[in-house]
Amino acid sequence: MRVLGRSAALATAGALLAGCAGGPGGGGGKISDEKLVLAVLTDQSGVYADLSGKNAVEAVKMAVADFKAKYGDKAVTDKIEVISADHQNKPEIANSKAQELYDRKKADLILDVPTSSAALAVATVAKNKKKLFIDVGAATTELEGKQCNKYTFHYGYNSYMLAHGTGTGVTKDGGKNWYIVYPDYAFGQDMQKTFTTAIKGAGGSVVKSDPTPFPNDNFSTFLLKAPGLKPKPQVLGAMQAGGDLVNLVKQYNEYKLRDKGVKLAAGLMFITDIHSLGSDALAGTRFTDFWYWNANAGNRAWADKFKAKTGARPTAVQAADYSAALQYLEAVQRGGTDKSDDVVKQLEGAKVNDAFTSTGTIRAEDHLLTHDAYVAEVKPKSEVKEPWDYEKIVSTIPAAEAFQQPDPSCSL
Amino acid sequence: MLQQAFNGLVGGAFYALLALGLAVIFGMLGVVNFAHGAFYMLGAFGSFVLLDSFGVNFWLALVIVPVVLGIAGVLLERLFIHRLAPLDPLYNFLFTFGLALILQDLVKRKYGVQSQPYPRPSALDGSIDLGLFTYPTYQVFVLAVSVLVCGAVWVVLTRTRVGMIVRAATERPELSRALGIDVARWVTPVFGFGIALAAFAGVLAAPMRAVNPLMGSDLIITVFAVVVIGGLGSVFGSVAAGFAVGLVSALGNYYVPSLSQTLVFILMAAVLLWRPAGLFGREEAL
Numbered sequence: 001m002r003v004l005g006r007s008a009a010l011a012t013a014g015a016l017l018a019g020c021a022g023g024p025g026g027g028g029g030k031i032s033d034e035k036l037v038l039a040v041l042t043d044q045s046g047v048y049a050d051l052s053g054k055n056a057v058e059a060v061k062m063a064v065a066d067f068k069a070k071y072g073d074k075a076v077t078d079k080i081e082v083i084s085a086d087h088q089n090k091p092e093i094a095n096s097k098a099q100e101l102y103d104r105k106k107a108d109l110i111l112d113v114p115t116s117s118a119a120l121a122v123a124t125v126a127k128n129k130k131k132l133f134i135d136v137g138a139a140t141t142e143l144e145g146k147q148c149n150k151y152t153f154h155y156g157y158n159s160y161m162l163a164h165g166t167g168t169g170v171t172k173d174g175g176k177n178w179y180i181v182y183p184d185y186a187f188g189q190d191m192q193k194t195f196t197t198a199i200k201g202a203g204g205s206v207v208k209s210d211p212t213p214f215p216n217d218n219f220s221t222f223l224l225k226a227p228g229l230k231p232k233p234q235v236l237g238a239m240q241a242g243g244d245l246v247n248l249v250k251q252y253n254e255y256k257l258r259d260k261g262v263k264l265a266a267g268l269m270f271i272t273d274i275h276s277l278g279s280d281a282l283a284g285t286r287f288t289d290f291w292y293w294n295a296n297a298g299n300r301a302w303a304d305k306f307k308a309k310t311g312a313r314p315t316a317v318q319a320a321d322y323s324a325a326l327q328y329l330e331a332v333q334r335g336g337t338d339k340s341d342d343v344v345k346q347l348e349g350a351k352v353n354d355a356f357t358s359t360g361t362i363r364a365e366d367h368l369l370t371h372d373a374y375v376a377e378v379k380p381k382s383e384v385k386e387p388w389d390y391e392k393i394v395s396t397i398p399a400a401e402a403f404q405q406p407d408p409s410c411s412l
Numbered sequence: 413m414l415q416q417a418f419n420g421l422v423g424g425a426f427y428a429l430l431a432l433g434l435a436v437i438f439g440m441l442g443v444v445n446f447a448h449g450a451f452y453m454l455g456a457f458g459s460f461v462l463l464d465s466f467g468v469n470f471w472l473a474l475v476i477v478p479v480v481l482g483i484a485g486v487l488l489e490r491l492f493i494h495r496l497a498p499l500d501p502l503y504n505f506l507f508t509f510g511l512a513l514i515l516q517d518l519v520k521r522k523y524g525v526q527s528q529p530y531p532r533p534s535a536l537d538g539s540i541d542l543g544l545f546t547y548p549t550y551q552v553f554v555l556a557v558s559v560l561v562c563g564a565v566w567v568v569l570t571r572t573r574v575g576m577i578v579r580a581a582t583e584r585p586e587l588s589r590a591l592g593i594d595v596a597r598w599v600t601p602v603f604g605f606g607i608a609l610a611a612f613a614g615v616l617a618a619p620m621r622a623v624n625p626l627m628g629s630d631l632i633i634t635v636f637a638v639v640v641i642g643g644l645g646s647v648f649g650s651v652a653a654g655f656a657v658g659l660v661s662a663l664g665n666y667y668v669p670s671l672s673q674t675l676v677f678i679l680m681a682a683v684l685l686w687r688p689a690g691l692f693g694r695e696e697a698l
Contacts, residue, residue, distance in 0.1 A: 045517070047626070050526045184670065212665070213673040215630045217621050218423045220551075221665035224415055243630075246527040246622035254532075254548040254620060256539065276527035276622065 030337035032108070035079035038064070038325055039107035041097055041122065042137070044086035047242040048114040051270045051315045052137045056112050057084045058310050059318040063325035067333075076333045083107065087118050094118035098125040098133075108132060108338045109328050112321055116140035116187055123152040130340050134324040137317050139268065140190060141404065144366040148410035151340060153347065153367040156320035157290045159194045160404040161373050162268055165288030165397055167198030167237070169375045170265050175235035179262070180209035181222050181248070182239035188214065191239040191267045199237075207233045212240070219248045220255070227260045239267035246276045253281050270315050274378055274390040283380035290373050291316035291356055292391050302355035313388040323356030359399045365406035373402035415545045416666050417659060422551045424658020425558035429613040430631070431638040431650035432562060433606030439582030439645035440595070440602050442501060443493060446508040448635070449628030450515040451481055451607050455614020456623045457519055460528045470533040470619065477615050478608040485607030489600045512629065519625040527622035536619075554616050561612070562651045569647060578602060583645055634661075637680045643693020653691060 040057045043049050064080045083105055087094035094113065101107040102125065110126065113119045114137025126133035127149035134153040135143055139162065143154040171178075178199055182188035188211070196206050207229050210222055226236055236257060240248050245266065252264055266273075266287040274282055293303035293313050302322075306314045314322075331346035332338050348367070352360030357371040376391045384390060430452060437445050458481065459473035468476065488511075496503040536550040569575035580588040581595045582602075589595050614628075621627060638657050642649030657676055664675040671678075683691060 045520055045525070047525055049520075050524045184673065210669040212669060215626070217617075217627065217630060218661075220419045220423070221416060221662050222669070224419060225666060242525070243527050243622040243624045243626060246624075250620055250622070254550060256548075272526045276529055276624075278529045278531065 030339070031077045031079075031332075032338055033106050034077070035081055035106075036077055036329070036332065036338055037081045037083060037105060037107045037109075038328070039101040039105060039110045040082065040084040040112050040321070041087050041094065041101065041110050042084060042112045043089050043114055044084075046089045048089065048137060050272050052112050052114050052317045052321070054084075055306075055310050055312060055314065056136075056318050056321045057082060059306065059314065059322040060111060060325040062305065062309070063322045063329065067326060067329040071333060076336060076338075080329070087113065087115070087122075089115040089118055091115075091117040091121040095121040095125060098122045099129075102126075102129050102131045108340075109134065109325075111324055111328075112136050112317075114138055114317070116142070116190070119143060120147055123147060123149060126151045132328065132340055132343055134328065136320045136324055139187060141194075141407070144363075144368040144410060145407040146409045148366050148407075148412060150344060150412045153324075153362065153369070155324045155369045156317060157288075157373070158368070158403070159190050161290065161402050162288045163191065163194035163198040164402065164404075165373050165375055166265050166267065166286060167195045168202040169288075169395070169397075170235055170263075170286050171199050171202035171204035175263060175265070176204040177231050177233045178204060178206045178235045178237050178265075179226050179229055179233035180206055180237040180239065181212050181219070182209065182267075183214035183216070183241075183244060184211035185214050187241070188212075188239050195237055195239070195267060207231060209237075212244075215244055216240075217244075217247050219251050223248075223251055223255045223257060226257060226262050233262055235263050235265050237265050237267060241268050242273065245269065245273055249277050249281055249285075258284075270317070271313065271388065271390060272315060275388065278381070279378050279384055279390045280381040282378040285378045286394070287376055287378075288373055288397075289316055289376040289391065289393075290371070291319045292374065292376065292393060293319070294389050294391070295374070295393055298355060298358075319356045323352065323354050323360075326354055327352055327362070361399065363406060365412075366410045367412070368403060368406075370399045370403045372399050373397045415547070416662050418542075418545075418547065418555075419551075420659035420662025421655055422555045422658070423662060424655035425555050426613050426617060426631070426654075427635055427638045427657050428562055428651045428654025429558050429609055429616075430635045431642060431654045432565060432647065433609035434635060434639050435642065435645060435647050435650035436578070436582055436602055437606040438639070439647070440578070440585060441489075441493065441497060441504075441599055442585070443497070443504045443508065443603075444501070444636075445606070446505065446632070447512040447515065448508075448606075448610050449630075449632030450512040451485070451610040451628070452614040452617070452631065453519065453625060453628035454481060454515060455611030456530075456618040456621070456627060457523070457528070457614075457625075458611065459615045459618045460530050460623050463530065464528070470615075473618075474612070474615050478612040481611035482604045482608030486600055486604035488607075489603040493603065494600070512632075516625045516629060523625070525624060525626070527624040530618040530623050532619040550620060554620070557616065558613075561609070565609075566648070566651075579647065582647060634676055637676050640690055641680050641683050643687075643690030646690065646692040649690060649692025 042052050061082050085097045109132040113122050113135050116138045119135045119138035136156045139159040141158045182192040264285045269287040331343050335342040335346045348364035350362045360371040362369050375394045377394050434448050458477035462468035462473045539546045539548050569579045638653045642653030664672040
């Protein structure tokens with residue numbers, strides 16, 4: 001009796017263990033800590049807080065809700081938590097927050113992370129801890145280049161896409177000679193380089209490029225200088241972002257540079273910037289966008305849901321955050337586990353077709369999401385039919401052209 | 413070249429207006445007002461809110477906003493600064509610094525970090541032919557108005573009895589007290605006035621600069637450099653240094669853009685080596 005009892009206990013324990021090792025799907029047996037934790041590490045009060053920030057967290061929550069609705073009982077787990085933290089755009093804070101999120105908050109994935117230097121810091125932590133990181137907000141190509149690693153993915157856009165779209169596009173449209181002004185820090189310097197390469201590649205030339213103070217509220221010196229350069233530039237390439245870009249454009253209009261034959265092209269611009277300036281101030285300005293809420297019915301439907309939750313129209317970054325979270329959850333679902341190495345395998349080469357893109361592929365070679373990008377133009381006020389509808393999509397850059405080829409210096 | 417110089421003066425106009433208020437406040441109260449940039453920002457936001465929510469135009473804002481914020485300044489002085497003044501100067505330094513952060517964050521909470529739109533007043537749209545070159549009307553207006561305001565302040569300070577008292581109390585507070593001038597009576601209105609000047613500069617900035625919560629903190633460091641270059645507490649020095657720094661940074665931007673950020677501070681260091689109390693400061697005032 002006693003013997004039988006012991007073997008029965010063993011059998012039960014065995015069965016329990018087997019259950020824990022679990023079959024695929026359902027039951028959540030292969031989920032560490034019995035739940036999935038998605039951490040949005042973002043800028044909660046600095047210059048990127050509006051284009052990602054708290055609404056990026058909402059976008060990720062929407063992805064979780066959509067995932068649960070799709071799979072219901074069949075979902076790999078129904079315990080999915082979304083947490084967030086502020087990295088203040090500083091690499092050292094990003095580094096310590098990332099460690100804290102992975103170790104203490106048990107995050108399975110870190111998302112968003114605008115600011116290139118902060119993103120690279122998080123990528124290093126992800127690599128060391130063998131945990132998933134999908135960057136959305138940062139522009140640097142280093143994430144899929146020299147500093148790429150097995151656990152880091154880059155989603156949405158990068159500086160190559162911006163330079164290639166706007167630099168090549170505007171040059172081919174006849175804006176051969178450029179005057180580039182760029183903010184004097186890592187982002188600006190990187191943009192200046194990639195734009196110069198793209199412009200030259202398209203048969204144009206950069207007459208001059210000047211670094212400007214960062215942050216800066218007075219660009220008049222540079223704007224006055226522009227028409228007098230020899231040869232006269234046809235395009236002013238502004239690599240500033242946020243408030244600096246707003247300052248620059250206000251002053252560009254005051255000095256009537258457009259009337260003097262110097263067009264404006266913006267290196268990086270978000271719909272929030274257009275809203276700040278009023279669309280007339282930017283009418284006709286070309287830039288590269290990677291998602292626009294009113295581009296088609298599908299985008300609009302998602303943007304309406306987003307607006308119902310947040311009261312705002314989503315930026316391209318927030319849409320990409322949604323997609324990144326959704327694709328991560330799908331990968332966990334397919335693999336039946338949140339074990340990093342298995343999720344990476346599921347993500348590599350995955351096709352992405354959701355509210356963000358229908359042409360996406362997560363490249364296995366360097367973990368970059370490639371997808372169609374768009375050359376956009378700001379509508380004049382007379383064509384703006386409803387709030388926040390500022391953009392006209394001029395052309396589509398197919399996924400294969402929009403992003404650079406995998407960098408041979410990246411080995412995963 | 414001439415155009416660049418002119419351009420520098422327009423930029424300098426903002427420095428001068430802000431430095432003027434900062435200098436008067438410092439001179440009289442001995443308070444380094446770190447919240448000055450925040451009031452400049454509130455000035456710009458004030459005009460945005462007036463236009464956006466109440467349809468009040470630029471011209472009225474130019475009057476209403478400085479008056480309202482000036483009154484707020486008076487209250488601030490009465491409620492806090494005044495009580496902290498007898499203590500170590502560090503208390504007021506920390507107070508104004510904290511206040512700047514709080515104001516900035518409150519605005520951020522309400523309006524986000526993106527800039528708010530503010531159109532140029534239609535009467536000042538367009539450009540003026542200045543003979544040698546044409547220049548945007550609005551910039552000319554900004555320069556003219558700030559020269560006028562600085563001039564008016566100057567006249568009041570030099571030609572009136574009130575001005576004489578304030579000037580004496582600003583530049584030699586201890587001596588004035590010893591001569592029987594009731595410095596304390598003038599402290600509150602002077603503080604309010606300094607804040608009103610910052611708000612005025614903010615309203616002027618709204619149509620030509622990005623209206624966002626960070627606009628003040630981005631500018632204030634340069635303005636502190638201006639005040640130091642001019643000589644702490646020297647009213648005339650601050651205005652002169654304001655325009656000078658505007659000029660130097662415009663020319664710096666033109667010839668050596670990569671250095672332009674540090675140029676102001678190089679200038680500051682050079683001036684301090686040559687005259688430790690600043691261009692127009694008195695050694696003992698420190």
